[in-house]
Amino acid sequence: MDKKKEKEKKPENIENTSNNTLTRKRLLILMAVFILIAMIIAGYTGYIQFVWANELRVKAYEQQNRDRTIKAERGTIYDSSGNVLAISVSVDTISVSPIEVRKNKSITVEEVAQELSSILELDYENVLNKLNMDNHYQLIASKVERSTSDLLKAFIKEHKVSGIYIHQDSKRYYPFGSLAAHVIGFTGDDNQGLYGLELSLDNYLRGTDGKILTELDVAGTELPFAFESRIEAVDGYDVITTINTDIQKIAENVVKQAIEDNKAEGGAVCIVSDCKTSEILAMVSEPGMDLNNPRALPEGYTIDGWTGLRKSDVDLLYSTVWRNKAIMDTYEPGSTFKSLTTAMALEEDIVQQDTMVDDFPVTVYGATIHCWAKQYPHGKETFLQAVYNSCNPVFVKVSHLIGIKRFYEYIESFGFRDPSGIELMGEGQSIFHSEPTKLDMSVASFGQRFQITPIQMVAAYNAIANGGYLIKPSLTDAIADKQGNIIYDFEPQVVRQVISEETSDEMRKILQGVVSEGGGKNAYVDGYRIAGKTGTSETTVEGVYVSSFIGFAPADNPVITVLLIVFNPQGDSYYGSQVAAPYAKLIFEQALEELSVEKQGTAGKEKTPVYVPNLNGYNVEKAAKKIKSYGLNYEIEGSTAGEDVTIMYQFPESGTVIAKDGVIILYTYVPENKKTVKMPYLAGKDKSYVVKALKDLGLNINSDGDGECIGVQYPAGTYVEKGTIVNITFRFTDYPD
Numbered sequence: 001m002d003k004k005k006e007k008e009k010k011p012e013n014i015e016n017t018s019n020n021t022l023t024r025k026r027l028l029i030l031m032a033v034f035i036l037i038a039m040i041i042a043g044y045t046g047y048i049q050f051v052w053a054n055e056l057r058v059k060a061y062e063q064q065n066r067d068r069t070i071k072a073e074r075g076t077i078y079d080s081s082g083n084v085l086a087i088s089v090s091v092d093t094i095s096v097s098p099i100e101v102r103k104n105k106s107i108t109v110e111e112v113a114q115e116l117s118s119i120l121e122l123d124y125e126n127v128l129n130k131l132n133m134d135n136h137y138q139l140i141a142s143k144v145e146r147s148t149s150d151l152l153k154a155f156i157k158e159h160k161v162s163g164i165y166i167h168q169d170s171k172r173y174y175p176f177g178s179l180a181a182h183v184i185g186f187t188g189d190d191n192q193g194l195y196g197l198e199l200s201l202d203n204y205l206r207g208t209d210g211k212i213l214t215e216l217d218v219a220g221t222e223l224p225f226a227f228e229s230r231i232e233a234v235d236g237y238d239v240i241t242t243i244n245t246d247i248q249k250i251a252e253n254v255v256k257q258a259i260e261d262n263k264a265e266g267g268a269v270c271i272v273s274d275c276k277t278s279e280i281l282a283m284v285s286e287p288g289m290d291l292n293n294p295r296a297l298p299e300g301y302t303i304d305g306w307t308g309l310r311k312s313d314v315d316l317l318y319s320t321v322w323r324n325k326a327i328m329d330t331y332e333p334g335s336t337f338k339s340l341t342t343a344m345a346l347e348e349d350i351v352q353q354d355t356m357v358d359d360f361p362v363t364v365y366g367a368t369i370h371c372w373a374k375q376y377p378h379g380k381e382t383f384l385q386a387v388y389n390s391c392n393p394v395f396v397k398v399s400h401l402i403g404i405k406r407f408y409e410y411i412e413s414f415g416f417r418d419p420s421g422i423e424l425m426g427e428g429q430s431i432f433h434s435e436p437t438k439l440d441m442s443v444a445s446f447g448q449r450f451q452i453t454p455i456q457m458v459a460a461y462n463a464i465a466n467g468g469y470l471i472k473p474s475l476t477d478a479i480a481d482k483q484g485n486i487i488y489d490f491e492p493q494v495v496r497q498v499i500s501e502e503t504s505d506e507m508r509k510i511l512q513g514v515v516s517e518g519g520g521k522n523a524y525v526d527g528y529r530i531a532g533k534t535g536t537s538e539t540t541v542e543g544v545y546v547s548s549f550i551g552f553a554p555a556d557n558p559v560i561t562v563l564l565i566v567f568n569p570q571g572d573s574y575y576g577s578q579v580a581a582p583y584a585k586l587i588f589e590q591a592l593e594e595l596s597v598e599k600q601g602t603a604g605k606e607k608t609p610v611y612v613p614n615l616n617g618y619n620v621e622k623a624a625k626k627i628k629s630y631g632l633n634y635e636i637e638g639s640t641a642g643e644d645v646t647i648m649y650q651f652p653e654s655g656t657v658i659a660k661d662g663v664i665i666l667y668t669y670v671p672e673n674k675k676t677v678k679m680p681y682l683a684g685k686d687k688s689y690v691v692k693a694l695k696d697l698g699l700n701i702n703s704d705g706d707g708e709c710i711g712v713q714y715p716a717g718t719y720v721e722k723g724t725i726v727n728i729t730f731r732f733t734d735y736p737d
């Protein structure tokens with residue numbers, strides 16, 4: 001072949017064609033040159049393949065087809081009441097045909113480069129280099145806001161510039177930023193789902209891109225219209241989630257407060273679920289991320305050259321702010337698991353609420369298990385009291401009666417062995433002893449030495465609350481097309497019935513008692529009948545605890561289940577009753593109000609705060625009457641003799657919010673020095689004592705919680721103005737869980 005080619009190329013060279021020997025020599029030289037070229041090419045191949053190949057391929061395609069993809073619009077993600085959680089907004093891609101641009105007569109290539117770089121905020125030299133390329137396609141900028149590309153359009157129109165192309169594209173936008181970040185997730189540069197529902201529901205959301213195929217001739221000019229063929233894009237479906245944005249906000253705010261107050265170094269998790277359907281109304285995992293900038297460097301880290309794209313950067317993101325601890329991590333549930341043991345025992349008819357039991361120590365394989373109240377055990381008590389008192393030995397003895405086989409069958413039945421099946425990827429795997437011994441079961445009966453995920457626990461408590469049905473937790477309510485037609489309507493999926501309606505009824509009453517009378521008192525909300533349990537467990541790292549509360553309300557007809565877990569609290573306490581229960585209470589209170597669940601009885605009414613009226617200029621008699629009509633009390637400083645004595649100063653001042661039954665100090669003169677009182681020592685004192693002590697001193701109280709005083713705004717011994725509203729925190733501290 002080569003020989004023949006050579007001959008053809010040089011047909012006039014008579015000298016060579018007639019000399020065979022010479023031809024052979026030339027051939028050898030040629031071969032050597034070929035080999036050399038081949039070696040050089042081989043050296044470059046790797047580089048071209050891994051670095052340039054894609055770029056070259058795209059360019060070749062673009063050159064032939066001029067970037068005529070019709071982008072499918074990605075579906076919108078909504079919350080349960082139609083608020084937009086994720087939406088695609090129109091942006092533009094700017095490209096040029098350098099050859100076309102240089103054909104412009106009215107404007108120089110430098111001027112075009114200048115304008116492009118200034119409007120798009122790009123490096124001038126870089127843009128100019130692209131404009132000087134010898135081809136028909138150069139990408140200048142992508143994801144350009146519409147307002148910016150409008151400026152470019154105006155420039156193109158004004159100067160009649162050809163060769164600059166603006167193509168419509170889209171960008172994902174998350175109106176609530178960091179809200180429900182781990183649930184919603186985010187997309188990549190090509191709008192492909194990378195995380196959260198954006199990833200797991202990508203098939204619904206993505207749609208299918210269309211194409212306009214227009215072939216170009218050799219000079220890069222579009223061939224006549226007849227050659228164009230068009231494949232329309234199919235837009236993605238919209239997703240209607242079960243997330244309730246208002247409840248999500250409530251949960252996130254409370255979780256942040258719990259982390260701050262308890263110096264929780266491991267963050268926190270909260271799940272709010274509909275008891276009857278296992279639909280998730282809110283899911284919080286802190287720390288979180290801003291979905292509009294998910295690759296930002298996590299708070300508290302300093303890392304050189306951070307891009308959020310390098311493998312090490314992504315690894316850090318996955319282990320911190322991207323990590324959805326509500327489904328990915330496992331934890332030891334501690335005493336919150338006693339509800340499950342109780343449900344098993346009642347279902348198996350091993351004990352009744354009034355069965356007499358005792359919490360005396362029990363020894364299994366040489367290990368002795370005591371009640372937490374080791375010094376003064378609760379002794380003989382009913383099973384119900386043992387649950388209220390959270391007596392470990394009672395649960396151990398009950399588990400022995402259930403037996404290993406049945407006990408672990410229930411664990412499986414409650415869903416602790418399998419992933420919950422929620423529509424998110426990366427669910428953690430629960431951990432149980434593979435061949436559990438009697439001791440393993442004994443310890444498991446009060447929630448220790450095994451690991452489950454938070455979402456599994458919520459599904460199990462829903463079963464306790466809803467009549468016994470384990471229902472697959474879900475985040476998706478429906479899938480709809482762009483016209484709003486429902487394509488898929490997801491119904492709650494019952495996995496199995498775990499316990500009977502009767503056991504569920506009993507459990508609701510028992511767990512309500514735990515909150516109103518037992519160890520869960522700090523979660524008590526007057527009128528909302530919360531049922532639940534606190535839990536505290538130590539991790540494998542000494543001094544690192546997990547504190548939690550899980551419960552549902554209202555107990556007689558449960559609407560929501562709330563799980564709150566605080567990881568590694570380093571504040572005054574690490575007990576679930578102190579660290580988690582008071583915050584779960586806040587979530588219940590606000591979420592149930594948001595859901596318009598009415599409080600029972602007269603709960604809360606007498607506590608309604610009032611605005612202090614303006615009393616300045618009133619005479620004493622009139623002022624007193626007015627104060628009484630507000631349900632408030634008063635004390636007078638100064639003389640009240642004479643009819644024309646009027647109020648010159650009052651404290652608290654008008655407009656201040658004050659608890660009903662509060663006191664207002666009225667002065668019949670303009671005080672140079674306001675009356676003060678000395679703060680008494682209140683730490684550890686009972687609420688009723690504290691309320692009376694402050695009232696006697698002429699002080700007002702703004703109280704948080706019930707039980708014993710654990711925090712006062714002003715230290716004992718300091719002087720405060722009479723009438724001051726003092727913030728005081730109360731908590732029940734008699735149960736360690």
Ligand SMILES: [Zn+2]
Nearest residue numbers: 359371378391
């Ligand atoms: Zn006990």
